[in-house]
Amino acid sequence: MQGTQQRDWVTRAAILVPYLWLVAFFLLPFLIVLKISLSQTTIAQPPYTPLLDVSTGWDGLKAFFAALSPENYATLSSDSLYLWSYLKSLQIAALSTAILLLVAYPVAYALARAPRRWQGVLVLSVVLPFWTSFLIRVYAWVNILQHDGLLNQALIALHLVDAPVTWLATDTAVYIGIVYSYFPFMVLPLFAALEKMDNTLLEAAADLGSPPWRTFLQVTVPLSLPGIVAGTLLCFIPIVGEFVIPDLLGSSSTAMIGQTLWLEFFGNRDWPVASALAVVLLAILVPPILLYRRREARIR
Amino acid sequence: MKRFGTVNLTALALGLAFLYLPIAILVINSFNDSRLVTVWAGASLRWYRELLRDEAMLDAASVSLRVAVLSATAATVLGTLAALALTQRFRGKLLFSGMIYAPLVMPEVITGLSLLLLFVAVEIDRGFWTIVIAHTTLTLCFVAVVVQSRLVTFDRSLHEAAADLGCPPLRTFLTITLPLIWPAVASGWMLAFALSLDDLVVASFVTGPGATTLPLRIYSEVRLGVKPEINAVCTIMIAVVALGLIAASLLTKRSAGSAQLGGRA
Numbered sequence: 001m002q003g004t005q006q007r008d009w010v011t012r013a014a015i016l017v018p019y020l021w022l023v024a025f026f027l028l029p030f031l032i033v034l035k036i037s038l039s040q041t042t043i044a045q046p047p048y049t050p051l052l053d054v055s056t057g058w059d060g061l062k063a064f065f066a067a068l069s070p071e072n073y074a075t076l077s078s079d080s081l082y083l084w085s086y087l088k089s090l091q092i093a094a095l096s097t098a099i100l101l102l103v104a105y106p107v108a109y110a111l112a113r114a115p116r117r118w119q120g121v122l123v124l125s126v127v128l129p130f131w132t133s134f135l136i137r138v139y140a141w142v143n144i145l146q147h148d149g150l151l152n153q154a155l156i157a158l159h160l161v162d163a164p165v166t167w168l169a170t171d172t173a174v175y176i177g178i179v180y181s182y183f184p185f186m187v188l189p190l191f192a193a194l195e196k197m198d199n200t201l202l203e204a205a206a207d208l209g210s211p212p213w214r215t216f217l218q219v220t221v222p223l224s225l226p227g228i229v230a231g232t233l234l235c236f237i238p239i240v241g242e243f244v245i246p247d248l249l250g251s252s253s254t255a256m257i258g259q260t261l262w263l264e265f266f267g268n269r270d271w272p273v274a275s276a277l278a279v280v281l282l283a284i285l286v287p288p289i290l291l292y293r294r295r296e297a298r299i300r
Numbered sequence: 301m302k303r304f305g306t307v308n309l310t311a312l313a314l315g316l317a318f319l320y321l322p323i324a325i326l327v328i329n330s331f332n333d334s335r336l337v338t339v340w341a342g343a344s345l346r347w348y349r350e351l352l353r354d355e356a357m358l359d360a361a362s363v364s365l366r367v368a369v370l371s372a373t374a375a376t377v378l379g380t381l382a383a384l385a386l387t388q389r390f391r392g393k394l395l396f397s398g399m400i401y402a403p404l405v406m407p408e409v410i411t412g413l414s415l416l417l418l419f420v421a422v423e424i425d426r427g428f429w430t431i432v433i434a435h436t437t438l439t440l441c442f443v444a445v446v447v448q449s450r451l452v453t454f455d456r457s458l459h460e461a462a463a464d465l466g467c468p469p470l471r472t473f474l475t476i477t478l479p480l481i482w483p484a485v486a487s488g489w490m491l492a493f494a495l496s497l498d499d500l501v502v503a504s505f506v507t508g509p510g511a512t513t514l515p516l517r518i519y520s521e522v523r524l525g526v527k528p529e530i531n532a533v534c535t536i537m538i539a540v541v542a543l544g545l546i547a548a549s550l551l552t553k554r555s556a557g558s559a560q561l562g563g564r565a
Contacts, residue, residue: 008469018382029414107315110308241407
């Protein structure tokens with residue numbers, strides 16, 4: 001404990017209790033994943049070589065380190081299926097984040113410029129769908145996108161297409177599902193940044209003869225940059241590991257890394273390879289997560 | 301005075317339509333008498349009646365509600381404590397705040413996998429309680445962030461004044477701190493409750509025999525295609541959430557400050 005000031009026991013408990021909980025149920029599980037990713041697959045229950053056996057003391061520790069092998073990581077790099085899956089996830093996450101930015105920016109901008117007395121209600125109505133289940137929102141799109149669903153009916157009624165288009169089990173459906181589900185996460189940070197913007201700057205630019213598009217590009221966009229970065233990271237990071245959306249709306253060729261991990265674990269029961277996949281996924285996501293944390297810490 | 305042009309209005313209208321139309325279609329379809337979602341055969345409560353006979357679905361709903369109440373309550377206690385801890389300086393704080401913020405953006409497959417491997421390693425039977433533990437861990441971080449944002453604006457001199465006047469720590473917390481951060485604690489609980497009801501991925505890793513939550517049940521049905529009963533379940537869930545939010549906003553309207561109905565950040 002720090003300083004000379006004696007901490008009261010309430011403060012001490014406030015630190016210790018959640019600390020221990022998180023170590024037990026967040027940190028420790030990760031260490032186990034790391035260990036199992038370095039273990040060999042065995043046909044047993046559970047299907048991996050044993051964890052550290054503390055009762056055997058020093059010999060147990062030596063055996064523990066001797067048993068570690070990078071074999072699963074070798075498997076990952078030798079099979080192009082895994083590499084492809086990672087790349088596909090990153091590609092889908094990058095492209096859908098870009099689409100999100102384009103779609104959400106005008107909405108956030110309009111929210112920021114809405115009359116004050118309406119703003120609260122409008123922001124709430126953007127956040128509201130977030131409170132309904134994620135699964136329901138993805139499922140709602142299965143309704144619309146299925147073969148004889150509403151989208152195809154509308155397209156045929158408008159004579160835009162002659163025969164029903166296949167939407168489900170395509171990449172397009174995955175993008176629609178992701179953009180729909182993550183929409184509020186992009187709008188809110190953008191709104192927070194745009195709302196703080198000083199409107200006199202826009203007036204000054206207009207007075208000095210700057211055309212609206214130029215004011216937008218040279219004043220509005222740079223000033224909303226913190227919101228752009230926050231929204232981008234907030235969407236990109238979880239999308240990379242997305243499972244439900246590609247599983248319900250995508251096809252097997254849209255195998256994102258979340259699905260691959262799921263399949264290794266539940267389908268092939270290869271826990272060590274699934275663990276290795278998780279470790280690599282985490283390693284990929286650590287830089288953007290740290291970036292996000294640093295920005296958040298600075299804002300606070 | 302801000303100008304609110306046609307372009308802005310259009311953007312807003314389109315944005316809200318995009319958000320609400322799919323949900324509206326789902327709700328309308330749940331009242332469709334036809335088994336085929338594409339044919340409107342008149343309004344009826346047929347699928348709601350069938351739902352009442354669906355034992356498995358009702359069981360799943362009860363499991364989900366119990367998990368959500370228990371884990372949200374535990375997460376609110378732990379998360380509020382964690383938020384208090386975040387205002388302090390102590391050794392190992394970097395690790396602590398890392399463990400608070402990481403789960404917020406962590407892909408669920410990783411969280412689910414790692415918790416399952418822990419439960420297997422310590423040989424806990426998986427089922428109801430492992431889901432409660434998993435959801436508590438996941439949602440306590442959200443509660444901590446929501447409560448902490450309220451604590452930042454909290455006047456520490458009140459706390460110090462109470463201590464100087466000889467008020468014991470627990471009483472200071474209960475009579476000074478807690479009433480002031482109460483709205484944030486309440487919305488933290490609601491957020492945790494909603495997230496727990498929502499979770500599919502983590503639950504599917506840590507569940508065991510006999511503990512099927514509502515999302516797990518819905519998911520196994522949805523994978524086989526659209527079913528009208530599922531539309532009815534979803535409509536009920538949406539109605540419950542909407543009523544809860546309206547009640548919450550009426551309750552928090554009187555208490556000053558912003559009700560933290562914020563997103564996942």
